[in-house]
Amino acid sequence: MxxxxxxxxxxxxxxxxxxxxxxxxxxxxxxxxxxxxxxxxxxxxxxxxxxxxxxxxxxxxxxxxxxxxxxxxxxxxxxxxxxxxxxxxxxxxxxxxxxxxxxxxxxxxxxxxxxxxxxxxxxxxxxxxxRFMPPAAAFIEQIHAGRVGTLRMLSIREHRFPFLPKVGDWNRFARNTGGTMVEKCCHFFDLMRVIIGSEAVRVYCSGATDVNHLDELYDGQRPDIIDNSFTTVDFANGVRAMLDLSMFADGAEHQEEMTATGDAARLDVLIPPGNLVFSPRVGFRGEKRVERTRVAIDPVAHAAGSHEGATFFQHxxxxxxxxxxxxxxxTATDGLRAVEIGVAAEISAREHRVVDIAEVRALDASDA
CATH class of the missing domain: 3.40.50.720 (NAD(P)-binding Rossmann-like Domain)
Incomplete structure (x- = not known):
């Protein structure tokens, strides 16, 4: 080279x-x-x-x-x-x-x-x-260092703007995107795996198209992508994770919020502005001992993209x-695992049932 x-x-x-x-x-x-x-x-x-x-x-x-x-x-x-x-x-x-x-x-x-x-x-x-957003990376590092004790629960919220227009409007249809739970939420399913350090075993997703794109038609076809959902994911090590997604919450102060709760403490990250909030357990009526810090983001890297500098640090x-x-x-396998959870979530939302990851992995090529 x-x-x-x-x-x-x-x-x-x-x-x-x-x-x-x-x-x-x-x-x-x-x-x-x-x-x-x-x-x-x-x-x-x-x-x-x-x-x-x-x-x-x-x-x-x-x-x-x-x-x-x-x-x-x-x-x-x-x-x-x-x-x-x-x-x-x-x-x-x-x-x-x-x-x-x-x-x-x-x-x-x-x-x-x-x-x-x-x-x-x-x-x-x-x-x-x-993974490479500086606040998210700091959040992950502290969890892995044991700051919350043994992790038991993880919640992720993304409340944001609708999907933006793309060339040819390809992102309006699940046949082109894999569906919102694959296209967008693979990020969060990947974060769950990284933070929890285990593999998903079952998924339940309740989602629908309720607000966005309802008045749009493309060659006579109406968009079919989910614009809001709640998804719970059970992991093999017993940790539970939840994703709360809204694609019509453009006015939310924080686009992403993540909370890790362990047997010793809770840790939150708010993106933006990059605040970490640490809340140790204090017992019933104990005096709160909340600590707040802020993770700085390089302004040049921040200005070069729309992912809080993450694209630069990934590069x-x-x-x-x-x-x-x-x-x-x-790795490519990491990418596959995120797609598996997303596919399970899409099936779950459509069929209103819990989907085991083993069921998804058993799908043959004609069904997948």
Whole structure:
């Protein structure tokens, strides 16, 4: 590999442009190629590249890119349902790959990607930015250090804005996204696994489309993506987790709130503004001993994306893996596990029942 990591970015819509901005902040890295079949998206990428755009090759198909581009690392930020087709030729290149979440929209495609990643000689990384938000990372570190004692309960709340428009409106339909519980909530199911340190065994999700997109039609079809849900997940080690999602709460002060409760204390994180709130047990009517701290976020990294600086810190870790200086922190199998929980949640919401992860894993390729 050359001293400077040469990147190609496949898919230059909203998230692809965020990757371009963050790669530009990395030491010893440069974007040398961009790929997108939509001319408008390529234009957004050139705007993001600024003066460097003239030196960057542009491709409108991934097959030509895979045959001719000279890159050390590839970022895949194409629409969810295209990941398998996009990755197929990329696995033939001598380059590390970072594939955006969700790994795939179906279990069959996710399993195929895991198999190919295992055979690929270079690092493969699933893009799970939320792990790398500085406040979330501090939250995770303190839980793993035992600050709450033995963890027994985890709750995550995301109250946010509706899904934004995407090129071709692909994100309005579950057939393209995997459904909201896969597309969006894979982040939180991944966080649950990381924080709890165990695997999910059963899922119950109550969700519906109640507010967003009800007046939208695309070629006569109404969007079918869930816009609010409660999901509980039981883990093999006995810890229970809950996700509270609302996609029509744009006015909420905190977009994400996470609470870990153990036998010794409770720890909360609020994102933004990055506050950690530690509340040790004090006994009945005991005087509260709440401690509040704030995790600072680098303003440059924060300005380069919409994930509280997480994309930049993920890229630092990915670049270290590309150079062979550190292991892959988010594997293809991690991506598959998050998709499994998301698929279970989608089934649960549709069929109004508890779904065992063993049932999901038993689905054959035709059903998955």
């Amino acid at each position: 050359t001293a400077k990591i040469r990147y190609g970015v496949v898919g230059t819509g909203m998230m692809g442009v965020e990757h371009l901005r963050n790669i530009a902040l990395l030491p010893d890295a440069e974007v040398v190629a961009i790929v997108d079949p939509v001319a408008t998206s390529l234009g957004w990428a050139r705007d993001a590249l600024g003066d460097h755009a003239a030196a960057v090759e542009s491709f409108d198909d991934v097959a030509t890119f895979a045959r001719t581009a000279q890159v050390d690392a590839i970022v895949v930020a194409s629409p969810n349902h295209t990941h398998r087709a996009v990755l197929d030729p990329l696995f033939g290149m001598d380059a590390a790959i970072l594939c955006e979440k969700p790994l795939a929209t179906t279990l069959a495609d996710a399993r195929w990607i895991v198999e190919c990643a295992a055979a690929h000689p270079r690092p493969f990384w699933t893009g799970m930015e939320y 630092l870790a990915f670049a270290a893996a590309v150079r062979g200086e550190a292991p892959v922190e988010v």
